[in-house]
Amino acid sequence: MSAQYPPRRADFPSDFRWGVSTSSFQIEGAGQEDGRGESIWDRFCTEPGRIRDGSNGLVACDHYHRWPQDLDLAQSLGVNAYRFSIAWPRILPQGRGQVNPKGLEFYDRLVDGMLARGLQPWATLYHWDLPQALQEHGGWKNRETVAAYLEYTDVITRRLGDRVKHWITHNEPWCSCIMGYYEGVHAPGETNLAGALQANHHVLLSHGHAIAVIRANSAGAEVGITLSLHPIAAASTSAEDCAAQVRHDGVRNRWFLDPLHGRGYPADTLALFGADAPQVQDGDMQAIATPTDFLGVNYYFPEEVRHCETGGPARSALTHKDGVERTAFGWEVSPQGMVDLLTRVHRDYAPARMVLTENGSTYEDVLRPDGTVADAERKSYLQRHLASLQSAMKLGVPVQGYFAWSLLDNFEWAEGYLRRFGLAYVDYATQSRILKDSGRWYSQFLRP
Ligand code: FCB
Numbered sequence: 001m002s003a004q005y006p007p008r009r010a011d012f013p014s015d016f017r018w019g020v021s022t023s024s025f026q027i028e029g030a031g032q033e034d035g036r037g038e039s040i041w042d043r044f045c046t047e048p049g050r051i052r053d054g055s056n057g058l059v060a061c062d063h064y065h066r067w068p069q070d071l072d073l074a075q076s077l078g079v080n081a082y083r084f085s086i087a088w089p090r091i092l093p094q095g096r097g098q099v100n101p102k103g104l105e106f107y108d109r110l111v112d113g114m115l116a117r118g119l120q121p122w123a124t125l126y127h128w129d130l131p132q133a134l135q136e137h138g139g140w141k142n143r144e145t146v147a148a149y150l151e152y153t154d155v156i157t158r159r160l161g162d163r164v165k166h167w168i169t170h171n172e173p174w175c176s177c178i179m180g181y182y183e184g185v186h187a188p189g190e191t192n193l194a195g196a197l198q199a200n201h202h203v204l205l206s207h208g209h210a211i212a213v214i215r216a217n218s219a220g221a222e223v224g225i226t227l228s229l230h231p232i233a234a235a236s237t238s239a240e241d242c243a244a245q246v247r248h249d250g251v252r253n254r255w256f257l258d259p260l261h262g263r264g265y266p267a268d269t270l271a272l273f274g275a276d277a278p279q280v281q282d283g284d285m286q287a288i289a290t291p292t293d294f295l296g297v298n299y300y301f302p303e304e305v306r307h308c309e310t311g312g313p314a315r316s317a318l319t320h321k322d323g324v325e326r327t328a329f330g331w332e333v334s335p336q337g338m339v340d341l342l343t344r345v346h347r348d349y350a351p352a353r354m355v356l357t358e359n360g361s362t363y364e365d366v367l368r369p370d371g372t373v374a375d376a377e378r379k380s381y382l383q384r385h386l387a388s389l390q391s392a393m394k395l396g397v398p399v400q401g402y403f404a405w406s407l408l409d410n411f412e413w414a415e416g417y418l419r420r421f422g423l424a425y426v427d428y429a430t431q432s433r434i435l436k437d438s439g440r441w442y443s444q445f446l447r448p
Helices: 040-046 063-077 101-116 144-160 173-181 193-217 239-260 267-276 284-288 335-349 376-394 413-418 437-446
Strands: 017-021 081-085 120-124 166-171 222-228 232-234 294-298 303-307 316-318 354-358 399-405 424-427 432-435
Touching: 017 120, 017 354, 063 101, 063 432, 063 437, 081 166, 081 399, 101 120, 101 144, 144 193, 166 173, 166 193, 166 294, 173 193, 173 222, 173 239, 193 222, 193 239, 193 267, 193 284, 222 239, 222 354, 232 239, 239 267, 239 284, 239 303, 239 316, 239 335, 294 335, 335 354, 335 376, 376 399, 376 437, 432 437
Parallel strands: 017 081, 017 399, 081 120, 120 166, 166 222, 222 294, 232 303, 294 354, 354 399
Antiparallel strands: 303 316, 424 432
């Protein structure tokens, strides 16, 4: 069963989707141009202390203006797919109502640019940049935001649905809801568990209802949702730590996977949340379980937990393992974790197909005087994770594509520009893009 190392493209199916992944707020910039409305991340960035380097997304990678060059770069890598996200506040600056034609025109050009370069567009509808106008009414905590999201989905899929045939409703509800409304570290920076769980319920509900809208506007479209998932281990074999592992898995993984696969919210996790559990109306769980075409999986690192009475609803605490390899972010590097995760999701939920919609690493990259970036660690990370992907597929997991995070260094949320995840280095002073050694390797891998 062992996979070829370093992996070879020829060992993957010939119709496999190879891509790179980006998101609107992290790269576009042009924050106040062509009628774009304010997003919750614009507002969050103005609040002191929220972003580690005090930066914002107003310019970012200036992709709004440099997209032809960025798509050229993606094409030059040899990928055949490109994952991007649409900025809702560019389309409906107030969240609903008035449509901004310039926003639609931008994504028209971008999608046409992908198609002209042989890049299959994979569009994410929501990668966290909620229009601030909706946040004024509670954002995702407000059930009305579901209706607003469906309005937005209808507008954008009517416009692009003839050319975009791969749609991702949401990116990582854990991050947009739990980190945004409970942990307070992402926009909108709130810290209320009941609010976060209600927001999360509405996000899942909006996903479920959007599927029919997308299918109606985009004939033959494939639709899915992307989750951030982690394989979770117990710190010891003690009964206490093992029970904490089950609880943590409930909060972190099953809370999303179960309802999407028609099982409702997991009973043990609902009990942990108690009175903070979300209000659910008749029909909601059926809507959330609407069948999709694929499950998007973002894999970065495994987690290990121990029992901890004060560790939130799951009464668990993440352990800091000694002696493991880590990225500059401190995230454990575990290619085996990808195999463990994919085989687990396949065994327990058996989605028809999975797509690795994100996987990548951040290191302290240095642009050398000779104009190169020697990121041996990222290259090795990529090679080992692709080998793991191949192992998982050999074990029978149906995976349809792999998107490396990310094409470019970009605005890494609360870390600002301090974390570089790109296959290409961005010199923010000049906005030049320099392919790193990892990007060079990916392109060699992709070329037969
Ligand atoms: C994921 C996000 C993506 C990026 C990577 C590093 O959680 O989806 O936008 O920030 O992490």
